[in-house]
Amino acid sequence: MLQDSFGRRFYYLRLSITDVCNFRCQYCLPDGYQGQAQQFLSLNEIDTLVNAFAQMGTSKIRVTGGEPTLRRDIVDVVASCAQTEGISKVAMTTHAGKLASLAEPLAQAGLKQVNISLDSLEPAQFALLSGQDKLNAVLDGVESAIVEGMNVKVNAVLLRPWAEAQLRDFTAWLKDMPVTVRFIELMETGQHKAFFKSHHVSAEPHLAALKAQGWQVLPRGKDAGPAIELAHPDYVGRIGFIMPYSSDFCDSCNRLRITALGKLHLCLFSEQGLDLRESLESGNVQAVKDFVASSLADKKVSHYLQEGITGITKNLSMLGG
Structure with a gap:
C-alpha cells in the first residue's frame, strides 16, 4: 500500500488523459484552450500506469481532463482501467456536453461513477459561467x-454573487433528483488570482445552515474524495461541500495525480511534476512502482493554499482538478 511520511494511504488515482477542453469556464479557461498539440498518454501507457498503481493498492481510478470525452478512445480508456485486476471503481469527471450519447457505451465499458461540472441550472447563467x-x-x-445506473455527482463551484441562488436552485432540484450536488469553494490558481479575490465564497456558513435544517453528515469511504456529504430524509438527492481552505482538508488526502503527459503530481498545487513518461513508454510496470513509491517521501503535509501558494497549477484543466 502506498503511504507517505505522514501516514496517509493512497487508494485513489486521478488520471488526466487530455488537457484540452471545449468549454470556457470563467474560473478555468475563460479564453478557451490555448495549448499546443501534444502527445498525450497512449492506451498502452495508460495500461502500464494503471497496472502499476493497482499493484500498489490503488482501487479507484478517476479519468479526468481537460475534457476526457474529447478523446476518441475514451471508451477504450475506461475499459482498460475497469479490466485491471485490483481496480474496483472507475469514475470520470466531465462537463457532460457529449455524455448523452456516450453514457451507454461508457457504462458497458465499466464506468461506475460520473462527476458532472454544472455551475447553474439557469440557462443564461450557465452560458455565462461555462462559455x-x-x-x-x-x-x-x-x-x-x-x-x-451510474452514481452521479454534480460539481458546482460556489461563486460570488451567485452563491445563494446556486444553493437555492440545486437544493430544490434535489427534492426528486437522485444525484449528489457538491458545492466547491473556488480555488486560487496561477492565472486567476484576481478572479479568485472577487468571486471566492466560503462554504462554511452554508454547511452550518443546512445542518440546522436537518441535513445529516454521512460517513466517508476510504476511497472517497475530500467532500463532506449530507443527506436529508425529505430529499432524494444529497448535498456535499468541498472546502480546500478548511484547516484539516489535507489530513485525509488519499489521492495522487498523473497528467496527460505522464507526470506524477503529489498535490494539485505542487511546484512541479515528476516525469514517468520513459517508464510508461517502455511498459516497465516495476519502474513506475519504484518511482512512485520513492517520490512519496517528498509529499508535503499541506497544499498551502491558505498562504496564496498555487504551485505550478495555472488553471484546473492542466491537472484535472
Whole structure:
C-alpha cells in the first residue's frame, strides 16, 4: 500500500488523459484552450500506469481532463482501467456536453461513477459561467448517466454573487433528483488570482445552515474524495461541500495525480511534476512502482493554499482538478 511520511494511504488515482477542453469556464479557461498539440498518454501507457498503481493498492481510478470525452478512445480508456485486476471503481469527471450519447457505451465499458461540472441550472447563467449555451445537453447527460445506473455527482463551484441562488436552485432540484450536488469553494490558481479575490465564497456558513435544517453528515469511504456529504430524509438527492481552505482538508488526502503527459503530481498545487513518461513508454510496470513509491517521501503535509501558494497549477484543466 502506498503511504507517505505522514501516514496517509493512497487508494485513489486521478488520471488526466487530455488537457484540452471545449468549454470556457470563467474560473478555468475563460479564453478557451490555448495549448499546443501534444502527445498525450497512449492506451498502452495508460495500461502500464494503471497496472502499476493497482499493484500498489490503488482501487479507484478517476479519468479526468481537460475534457476526457474529447478523446476518441475514451471508451477504450475506461475499459482498460475497469479490466485491471485490483481496480474496483472507475469514475470520470466531465462537463457532460457529449455524455448523452456516450453514457451507454461508457457504462458497458465499466464506468461506475460520473462527476458532472454544472455551475447553474439557469440557462443564461450557465452560458455565462461555462462559455457554452449547452445546459440542455448537460442535463440530458445527467439523465442518461442515471438511466445507465451510474452514481452521479454534480460539481458546482460556489461563486460570488451567485452563491445563494446556486444553493437555492440545486437544493430544490434535489427534492426528486437522485444525484449528489457538491458545492466547491473556488480555488486560487496561477492565472486567476484576481478572479479568485472577487468571486471566492466560503462554504462554511452554508454547511452550518443546512445542518440546522436537518441535513445529516454521512460517513466517508476510504476511497472517497475530500467532500463532506449530507443527506436529508425529505430529499432524494444529497448535498456535499468541498472546502480546500478548511484547516484539516489535507489530513485525509488519499489521492495522487498523473497528467496527460505522464507526470506524477503529489498535490494539485505542487511546484512541479515528476516525469514517468520513459517508464510508461517502455511498459516497465516495476519502474513506475519504484518511482512512485520513492517520490512519496517528498509529499508535503499541506497544499498551502491558505498562504496564496498555487504551485505550478495555472488553471484546473492542466491537472484535472
